[in-house]
Amino acid sequence: MSIKQNLQNIKSTLPNSVTLVAVSKTKPVSDLMEAYHAGQRVFGENKIQEMAEKHEQMPKDIIWHMIGHVQRNKVKYMAEFVSLIHGVDNTKLLKEINKQALKHNRIIDCLLQIKIAEEDSKFGMSAEEASALLQSEEFSELKNVNVVGLMGMATFTDNMEQIENEFKYLNSFFNKLKAQNSKLKTLSMGMSGDYKLAIECGSNMIRVGSSIFGARNYL
Numbered sequence: 001m002s003i004k005q006n007l008q009n010i011k012s013t014l015p016n017s018v019t020l021v022a023v024s025k026t027k028p029v030s031d032l033m034e035a036y037h038a039g040q041r042v043f044g045e046n047k048i049q050e051m052a053e054k055h056e057q058m059p060k061d062i063i064w065h066m067i068g069h070v071q072r073n074k075v076k077y078m079a080e081f082v083s084l085i086h087g088v089d090n091t092k093l094l095k096e097i098n099k100q101a102l103k104h105n106r107i108i109d110c111l112l113q114i115k116i117a118e119e120d121s122k123f124g125m126s127a128e129e130a131s132a133l134l135q136s137e138e139f140s141e142l143k144n145v146n147v148v149g150l151m152g153m154a155t156f157t158d159n160m161e162q163i164e165n166e167f168k169y170l171n172s173f174f175n176k177l178k179a180q181n182s183k184l185k186t187l188s189m190g191m192s193g194d195y196k197l198a199i200e201c202g203s204n205m206i207r208v209g210s211s212i213f214g215a216r217n218y219l
């Protein structure tokens with residue numbers, strides 16, 4: 001099936017409240033343009049340099065999301081144009097984003113990445129760390145970042161019950177935080193294999209790559 005058809009199939013099943021981030025990492029600009037011409041505007045990349053190159057080459061009404069792990073020394077390469085950074089998991093990184101956003105006279109939206117998977121390899125902070133960060137004085141002084149929600153990745157497993165439990169845990173934490181902080185609106189969870197379940201569990205932003213663009217040859 002074509003990229004356009006894949007997009008249409010997915011979109012036809014999504015509630016209006018759910019934002020579809022088309023995860024285009026490793027894919028050529030021609031593939032992204034096919035999605036663009038089918039109406040897709042929100043794209044997610046996991047490497048800053050690759051995103052910056054694609055941003056350079058592509059129409060300027062594209063909304064770029066950084067969904068991968070962010071190294072502090074690379075924030076400067078995306079600060080001018082990135083719309084949402086999903087993977088913020090420490091205060092030092094948030095401070096650097098704030099500093100670079102200020103240079104461009106911007107306020108950059110961010111999500112705090114919460115570790116919900118059981119694997120050690122997944123990045124993210126605990127719920128306790130995230131609560132503490134949001135309540136800290138340090139955080140209140142960062143005027144050029146806007147934390148608008150949470151992001152999480154479930155364990156890489158076929159066990160849907162485990163994935164469901166992880167999503168439900170994140171959703172309940174999100175609802176608890178939301179009651180204290182009215183800025184929180186976005187819950188980014190769900191990928192090609194589990195986005196339907198994620199939406200049932202409260203997600204309103206899904207990050208879908210292979211179901212749109214086909215399998216990737218490399219990470």
Ligand SMILES: *Cc1c(COP(=O)(O)O)cnc(C)c1O
Nearest residue numbers: 023046067191192207208209210
């Ligand atoms: C690659 C990636 C996705 C998309 O994965 P698919 O299984 O191809 O949909 C989603 N989120 C993150 C953080 C990713 O790195």
